[in-house]
Amino acid sequence: MESIVHLISQKLIGHLTGLLVLGSFISFVVWLIGNEFSRLRARIPGLKGPRGWPIIGNYFDITSNAAIQYDTWGKQYGDVYQVQLGSTTVVIVNSPTAAKTVFLSNSQALSSRPVASTTAGLTIGASPYDDSLKRKKKGIAAALNRPSVQTYVPYFDRETRAFIEDLMAYGKAGTVTIDPLPMIQRLSLSLVMTINWGVRIPSIDDRLFKEIVAVEEELNRTRSTVGNAQDHIPILRLNPFNATSVKARAMRERRDGYLAQLSSDLAKKMHEGTNNPCLQASVIKFKEVELSETELTAISLSVLGGGFETVSNTMQWSIAFLAQHRDIQDKAYEEICKFQGSDEPLCDASDDQKCGYILGLAKEALRYFSVIPLALPRETIKDIEYEGVRIPSGSTVYMNAWACNHNPELFPDPDRFEPERWFTTPDAPVFAFGLGYRMCAGHLLAMRELYLIFMRLLGSFRIDTSEKIDCDPSKDMKIPTDLIMAPRPYRVSFKPRNERKLLESLASTA
Numbered sequence: 334m335e336s337i338v339h340l341i342s343q344k345l346i347g348h349l350t351g352l353l354v355l356g357s358f359i360s361f362v363v364w365l366i367g368n369e370f371s372r373l374r375a376r377i378p379g380l381k382g383p384r385g386w387p388i389i390g391n392y393f394d395i396t397s398n399a400a401i402q403y404d405t406w407g408k409q410y411g412d413v414y415q416v417q418l419g420s421t422t423v424v425i426v427n428s429p430t431a432a433k434t435v436f437l438s439n440s441q442a443l444s445s446r447p448v449a450s451t452t453a454g455l456t457i458g459a460s461p462y463d464d465s466l467k468r469k470k471k472g473i474a475a476a477l478n479r480p481s482v483q484t485y486v487p488y489f490d491r492e493t494r495a496f497i498e499d500l501m502a503y504g505k506a507g508t509v510t511i512d513p514l515p516m517i518q519r520l521s522l523s524l525v526m527t528i529n530w531g532v533r534i535p536s537i538d539d540r541l542f543k544e545i546v547a548v549e550e551e552l553n554r555t556r557s558t559v560g561n562a563q564d565h566i567p568i569l570r571l572n573p574f575n576a577t578s579v580k581a582r583a584m585r586e587r588r589d590g591y592l593a594q595l596s597s598d599l600a601k602k603m604h605e606g607t608n609n610p611c612l613q614a615s616v617i618k619f620k621e622v623e624l625s626e627t628e629l630t631a632i633s634l635s636v637l638g639g640g641f642e643t644v645s646n647t648m649q650w651s652i653a654f655l656a657q658h659r660d661i662q663d664k665a666y667e668e669i670c671k672f673q674g675s676d677e678p679l680c681d682a683s684d685d686q687k688c689g690y691i692l693g694l695a696k697e698a699l700r701y702f703s704v705i706p707l708a709l710p711r712e713t714i715k716d717i718e719y720e721g722v723r724i725p726s727g728s729t730v731y732m733n734a735w736a737c738n739h740n741p742e743l744f745p746d747p748d749r750f751e752p753e754r755w756f757t758t759p760d761a762p763v764f765a766f767g768l769g770y771r772m773c774a775g776h777l778l779a780m781r782e783l784y785l786i787f788m789r790l791l792g793s794f795r796i797d798t799s800e801k802i803d804c805d806p807s808k809d810m811k812i813p814t815d816l817i818m819a820p821r822p823y824r825v826s827f828k829p830r831n832e833r834k835l836l837e838s839l840a841s842t843a
C-alpha cells in the first residue's frame with residue numbers, strides 16, 4: 334500500500350514538474366516574442382544599422398572596443414546609423430561632418446542625457462535636461478568660465494611645480510625609472526580639490542588621495558557606457574546581487590564619506606572665517622544660484638569626476654608615447670627654448686597657451702588618445718532630422734569622438750601623432766570635449782592645465798625608457814570597457830635637461 338502511494342506521489346511530482354517546465358518555457362517564449370516585437374518597434378525607420386541577436390542585440394559586439402567597432406560599422410552603414418544594445422536603440426554619429434550637423438545644428442534638441450540605472454543623475458554629466466540641470470550648469474559655468482579660470486593661475490603654478498618636484502624626487506633626478514601615474518593624479522586631483530573646496534592634496538602618500546583615487550577608478554568602471562549590461566538588458570536588473578550595482582553602491586557610500594567630511598570641514602572654516610576662496614564657498618555664501626544640497630553635491634562630484642582622470646589619463650598616455658618619440662620631445666624643447674629662452678625650465682604660469690607648438694601638442698594628445706572615445710550619451714528632447722530621416726524625441730545618441738578624431742579627411746594620416754597639424758587646421762573642433770550644449774564644462778580649464786603641464790614637463794626633463802611600452806590607444810588600454818581609457822602601467826625616467834637650473838628654479842619660489 335505504502336509503495337503504491339509512493340509511486341502515485343512520484344508520478345504526480347514528475348507530472349507537476351513537467352507542467353512547470355512547460356509553463357516556464359511557454360512563458361519565456363511569449364516574453365521573448367513580446368520583447369523582440371518591442372525591440373523591432375524601437376528601431377528608427379529609414380536608418381540603417383546591424384540587426385544583432387535576440388535579447389542582447391549588438392551588445393556583445395561592442396564590449397571589446399566599442400569605438401573601433403562603431404567606426405567599422407560606419408563604413409558599412411554610413412555616418413549616422415542605429416544599433417541596438419539590448420532593448421535600447423542607440424544612434425551612432427561617426428564622422429566630423431555628421432557630428433557638426435547633428436550636435437551643433439540641434440544643440441537644444443540634444444540637451445538631455447539618458448538616465449542609466451547604474452549611475453542615475455549623480456553628476457551633471459549623468460543628469461537629464463530639467464530646471465535642476467540648468468541651475469547646476471549655471472553654478473559650474475561660473476567656476477569654469479574664462480575669467481574664473483584666469484584666477485586659478487596661482488593654483489596651476491603651485492600644482493605643476495609640485496609635479497616637477499615629485500618627478501625629481503621620486504625619479505632621483507632621472508637615475509631610476511618610475512610610474513608617473515600617482516604624481517600626475519596628485520596634480521590633477523589637487524587642482525580640482527583646490528578649486529572646489531579650497532584644500533590641496535599635498536603628497537601621493539596622503540590618505541585622502543589614496544581613498545579618492547581608489548573610489549574614482551572604480552566609479553569610472555561603473556560609469557562605463559558599455560560595461561553595464563543591466564543598463565540595456567532590463568531582465569538583468571531583476572538580479573539584486575548584480576556585481577556592478579553592488580560595487581557601485583559600495584563605492585558611492587565610500588564617496589559620500591569623504592564628501593561629507595570635506596563639506597563639514599569647509600562649513601567649519603567658513604564659520605571661523607578661515608576658508609580659502611573656492612567654488613563651494615562662493616556658491617554657499619553669495620547665493621549666485623539657488624542650489625539645493627543635492628545640486629551642490631552634484632557640482633562637487635562633477636568637478637572631481639570630470640577634471641581628475643580625464644587630464645591624468647591624457648598625460649599618462651602622452652608620457653608613454655613621448656618617451657618613445659625623442660624627436661617630438663626635442664622639437665618641443667627647442668620650441669620652448671625659442672619661446673622663453675633656455676635659462677628658465679619652468680615657464681611663466683600666466684602664459685595663456687602662446688607657445689604654438691605646445692598648444693598643438695596638447696590638442697594632438699587630446700585627439701590622438703581620445704580618452705573618452707564615445708563622449709557621453711545624449712538623449713533627444715525633440716525630434717531631429719538627419720538627411721530626411723526623423724530621429725524621434727527620446728532617442729539615445731552617441732558621438733563617436735574616436736572616429737571623428739581619426740577621420741582621414743579632417744586629419745590626414747590620422748594614426749600619426751603630429752602636433753604641427755594644428756597649425757594648418759587651428760579651428761578644427763577638439764572632438765575629445767564633445768560638441769554643443771552638453772560639451773565638456775571644463776574644457777577651458779583642461780586646455781590651460783594640459784598646456785602648462787607639457788610646457789613645464791618638457792622644458793624640465795627628457796623622458797626616457799629602455800623598454801618598449803605598448804601605448805597604441807586603439808588597443809593597449811588597461812580596461813577596454815572603462816569610461817575614461819587608461820594605458821597599462823609602465824615605468825620611465827625623467828632626466829633633467831639642466832639639473833642645476835631646474836633646482837634653482839624650483840628653489841626660487843619654494
Ligand code: HEM
Pocket residue numbers: 457458459470473477525635636637639640641643644647699704705708709710711765766767768769770771772773774775776778779
Ligand atoms: C582632458 C580633459 C577632459 C576631457 C577629454 C573631457 C571630456 C568630456 C566629454 C567628452 C564630455 C561629454 C561632452 C558631450 O556630451 O558632448 C565632458 C563633459 C563634462 N566635463 Fe569634461 N573633459 C575633460 C576635463 C574636464 C574638467 C577639467 C572638468 C571640470 C573641472 C570637466 C567637467 C565636465 C562636466 C561637468 C561635464 C558634463 C557637462 C554636461 O553634461 O553638461 N571636464 N567632458
